[in-house]
Amino acid sequence: MNHSVNLIVALKAEAQPLIEFFELKALPVDETISIFANHEVTLALAGMGKSAAAHAVQCVKNTNQGCVNAWLNIGIAGHGEFDVGQGFLANRIVDQTTMKTWYPQFVFQPVCRTGTLMTVDKVETDYSDPVGYDMEASGFYSAAVNCSTIELVHTYKIVSDNPRNSVAKVTRSKIDNLIKSKLSEIRCTIDSLKKLTAEVATRNSSDELLHQFLQRWRFSVTQQIQLKSFLCKTNVLKIDIDVESNEFMSCRNGKSALKVVERTVETHWRN
Amino acid sequence: MYRNIYVESEVLRYHRVKEILARYTDASVVTCDRYTEIFNLKSQDFRLQKKQPALILARKHRGYIQQAPAGYGVGGDHNFYFSTMMNCLYDCRYCFLQGMYRSANHVVFVNYEDFSSALLKTAARFEKDEQVWFFSGYDCDSLALEPVLSMADFFIETVSSSQNVWLELRTKSTQIRSLLKRTPLPNIVTAFSFTPTAISEQIEHQVPGVEKRLAAMLRLQEQGWSVGLRFDPLIYSHNFREQYQDLFNLLFLSLNPDLIHSISIGVFRLPKDFYKQLERLYPDDSFIAQPFNSRNGQVSYPLNIELEMKSWCYKQIQEHIEKNKIFFAEISVPDSIPATSISLKSELDVRNVN
Numbered sequence: 225m226n227h228s229v230n231l232i233v234a235l236k237a238e239a240q241p242l243i244e245f246f247e248l249k250a251l252p253v254d255e256t257i258s259i260f261a262n263h264e265v266t267l268a269l270a271g272m273g274k275s276a277a278a279h280a281v282q283c284v285k286n287t288n289q290g291c292v293n294a295w296l297n298i299g300i301a302g303h304g305e306f307d308v309g310q311g312f313l314a315n316r317i318v319d320q321t322t323m324k325t326w327y328p329q330f331v332f333q334p335v336c337r338t339g340t341l342m343t344v345d346k347v348e349t350d351y352s353d354p355v356g357y358d359m360e361a362s363g364f365y366s367a368a369v370n371c372s373t374i375e376l377v378h379t380y381k382i383v384s385d386n387p388r389n390s391v392a393k394v395t396r397s398k399i400d401n402l403i404k405s406k407l408s409e410i411r412c413t414i415d416s417l418k419k420l421t422a423e424v425a426t427r428n429s430s431d432e433l434l435h436q437f438l439q440r441w442r443f444s445v446t447q448q449i450q451l452k453s454f455l456c457k458t459n460v461l462k463i464d465i466d467v468e469s470n471e472f473m474s475c476r477n478g479k480s481a482l483k484v485v486e487r488t489v490e491t492h493w494r495n
Numbered sequence: 496m497y498r499n500i501y502v503e504s505e506v507l508r509y510h511r512v513k514e515i516l517a518r519y520t521d522a523s524v525v526t527c528d529r530y531t532e533i534f535n536l537k538s539q540d541f542r543l544q545k546k547q548p549a550l551i552l553a554r555k556h557r558g559y560i561q562q563a564p565a566g567y568g569v570g571g572d573h574n575f576y577f578s579t580m581m582n583c584l585y586d587c588r589y590c591f592l593q594g595m596y597r598s599a600n601h602v603v604f605v606n607y608e609d610f611s612s613a614l615l616k617t618a619a620r621f622e623k624d625e626q627v628w629f630f631s632g633y634d635c636d637s638l639a640l641e642p643v644l645s646m647a648d649f650f651i652e653t654v655s656s657s658q659n660v661w662l663e664l665r666t667k668s669t670q671i672r673s674l675l676k677r678t679p680l681p682n683i684v685t686a687f688s689f690t691p692t693a694i695s696e697q698i699e700h701q702v703p704g705v706e707k708r709l710a711a712m713l714r715l716q717e718q719g720w721s722v723g724l725r726f727d728p729l730i731y732s733h734n735f736r737e738q739y740q741d742l743f744n745l746l747f748l749s750l751n752p753d754l755i756h757s758i759s760i761g762v763f764r765l766p767k768d769f770y771k772q773l774e775r776l777y778p779d780d781s782f783i784a785q786p787f788n789s790r791n792g793q794v795s796y797p798l799n800i801e802l803e804m805k806s807w808c809y810k811q812i813q814e815h816i817e818k819n820k821i822f823f824a825e826i827s828v829p830d831s832i833p834a835t836s837i838s839l840k841s842e843l844d845v846r847n848v849n
Contacts, residue, residue: 315499315525327525327533329600330499331547338523373540420543427542427778453774460784490786 227292227421229414230284231267232277232368234360237399238299239269245407253287264418274319274343274363281367292425294376294417295368297361298410300384300399301341305354308389311406312356313413314341314379319362321345326365331375332416335409341379351387376420380413382406433458436467443478451478454485463492499549500524501533501600506554511605515552518643522550529553534581534598542776544599545586555579555604559613563630569684569723569757569822571628571661573621577614579604579646580635585667586700588782589728592634594769601635603644611653618660625659632665638685639668648673651683658682665725667702669711679719684756686723687712689746691738694730698782705742709749716754724750726812727761727824729804730782731796739808747815758816760808761824762801770794 233239239260242248248260248267257280258269266288270280277297285293306312315338317326330338340355342348343362351357361379368377382402385391403410434455437443443451458465465485466472475481500522506512507526516524527533530553563574581602582592593599604610618627631637631650641647647664651674654660665686674685689695692705703711712722724746732738765773767789777783787794795801805823812821 315523316527325527325532327501327527329533329539329544329549330523331543333498333547340525369536369538373538373543374536375540375543424540424543427776453778456778457784457786460779460781486786493786 225292225425226288226290227294227418227425228261228266228288229264229294229296229417229421230281230288231265231414232270232280232284232295232297232360232364233267234270234272234277234299235399236269237396238403239267241400241403241407242267242298242410245404245411251287253283257283259284259287265414270360270364273359274345277360277364278367281364281371285371292376292421293372294421295364295372295378296413296417297364297368297379298403299358299360299381300394300402301381302348302351302357302385302391303339303355303383304351304357304387306337306339306356306383306386308383308386309402309405310337310383311409312337312339312381312383314339314356314361314381316340317361317365317379318342318355322362324362324366326362326369328365328378329375331420335412335416336380341381347391349391356381356383373424376417376424378413378417380410433465433467437478437481440467441475441478441481443482447478447482451482451485454482454489457489458485461489461492463488497522497550497601498547501527501530501549501551503527503530503553506552506605509605511607512552515550515603515605515643519550530602534596534600534602536597539597540776541593541597541599541772548582549600551600551602552605553602554606555609559610560617560629563628563633567630567633567824568628569663569686569759570819571626573625573627574630575614575617575628576630576633577610578631578634579607579610580640580644582634583636584639585636585702587667587702588698588700588773588777588780589730589763589765591765591769593776594765594772601640603640607646607649611650614650614653614660615657618657621659623659626661627659628661628663629654630663630665632663632686636666636668637664638666638670638673641668641670641673645673651677651680654682655680663723665723667699667708669703669707671711671715674715674720675718679721681721684721684723685712685715686725686757686759688725688727689742690726690728690730691735691742693738694732698730705745709746712750716751719754721754721756722750723756724758726808727759728763729760729808730763731800731804735804736807740811743808743811743815747812752816755816755820757820757822758812759822759824760805760812762795762804764793764795767792767794 243260246265251259251261260267268280268284270276313334320342341361342355342357348357384394471484497519504526530551560575560577563576568574621627654662661682663684663686667688687708773783788797
């Protein structure tokens with residue numbers, strides 16, 4: 225099964241250094257947003273705001289059908305405490321409007337600090353709490369956890385402004401520099417997510433043998449699930465199954481072929 | 496060991512929480528309102544989380560003491576269980592927790608005092624000459640995190656002055672220091688679970704080896720503590736007789752039989768839905784891939800294997816220990832019992848009510 229790490233980015237200034245670093249090519253997809261990809265990473269240029277981020281997740285999901293997807297929202301953020309240039313992964317995301325809270329789960333060692341990220345509707349200039357402030361994360365996260373298991377959904381932000389450095393001074397070139405300065409942290413985080421998606425993809429892989437069965441006989445949806453389960457067992461238990469053998473030659477339908485597979489597994493195990 | 500700790504804001508001020516957090520100064524600590532915000536979410540992957548489980552410190556609000564399931568007793572008049580922790584440090588492939596919970600994170604309910612009050616209140620409902628048992632270790636390992644949680648230490652103290660209240664600490668751990676520092680109490684049984692070494696190494700990941708667990712049992716016995724042996728689940732293999740014979744010989748020739756309180760036997764079994772979840776999580780695991788049978792909502796070995804393992808193990812064990820100390824966990828009753836199995840099943844049923 226294929227797997228991909230999907231980056232959701234709000235601004236072109238945030239996306240450009242990533243497109244260059246990962247050598248991403250624009251995909252000719254019929255979507256309302258721009259999507260770029262290479263063999264391991266997909267990037268969607270979402271635009272600003274929660275809704276745009278959620279929409280981008282849906283677009284990428286449509287593009288990567290049948291894939292094990294990890295999701296990483298990358299961008300700049302204000303912060304009430306951290307210095308400008310500090311990268312951090314969100315360990316709690318709070319939507320300021322709804323006060324709904326999410327807790328991203330870390331099953332890998334983060335390469336940077338972690339902290340709370342508050343998603344706001346308007347640019348935060350008071351920095352009233354020692355947390356990060358952005359405009360996309362809650363929309364991104366709530367959409368992405370509907371497409372993947374939560375361990376594969378994360379948000380990485382780089383502090384662009386804080387009480388000592390006004391947001392008004394954040395320029396396109398400053399954003400470009402901030403992203404470029406953290407490419408190695410981004411790379412490491414993507415690598416961690418890649419390992420996890422690869423593991424899940426391997427776990428869910430179906431092999432050539434399944435396709436042979438599906439081409440030869442018709443199976444109901446339930447029978448297909450059973451067949452996949454039994455073929456998985458034959459693989460794990462190292463049982464050879466040959467669809468050209470006499471046992472299978474006499475099978476007239478999927479049900480009888482399924483019976484033969486089941487019998488083969490049980491016989492092997494008991495002997 | 497924990498890199499991520501979630502703490503309900505309600506328990507942040509607890510002394511016990513402060514002590515636990517002091518052990519993990521490098522961990523990322525995140526406060527939350529209720530542990531369920533993290534633990535009960537739908538789209539979680541138990542297997543991925545098992546790589547690096549987080550610790551969640553929470554308060555339980557009700558349901559401190561539960562009636563034990565049928566077949567969980569070891570001779571008491573009344574059986575209850577309690578769980579101050581959900582999930583386990585270890586990673587045993589047969590464990591029902593993998594199918595029961597969506598999350599592999601470790602939830603610890605830190606309000607031990609509420610459990611303790613409920614326990615004593617429950618025990619007070621019964622006559623003084625009735626044995627009331629409380630089993631810890633149903634949803635977790637009772638001792639594996641003892642150096643951090645001091646849970647066993649607390650509950651031993653709770654039952655220390657009650658003659659008819661019994662406490663079983665079920666474990667695969669060797670963390671017995673909180674017991675060794677005390678004077679032995681007759682109403683505490685530390686029950687160790689075992690499978691043969693080769694099986695343990697294959698499917699009981701991160702569990703201390705058989706010999707280390709035996710050494711812990713011997714130290715407890717030397718000090719005068721009662722211990723229990725739990726051969727539940729029994730795991731089938733083509734040479735299970737040789738494997739279990741070796742295990743029984745090792746244990747029974749080493750341990751003092753007078754200080755073995757009880758032995759329980761139960762074949763591997765899981766509720767069908769839990770097993771399906773395990774198939775989804777571990778399709779590449781050779782233990783899960785075995786062609787188990789399903790009957791009465793439970794997945795287990797074919798009935799003839801189940802009965803053969805139970806009866807053979809029972810016969811072996813009773814050569815070392817009095818019959819009245821041996822107990823069977825719940826028996827799966829099939830829709831139709833093969834004629835050759837009926838007599839054996841009847842015998843086991845009789846034993847089950849002992």
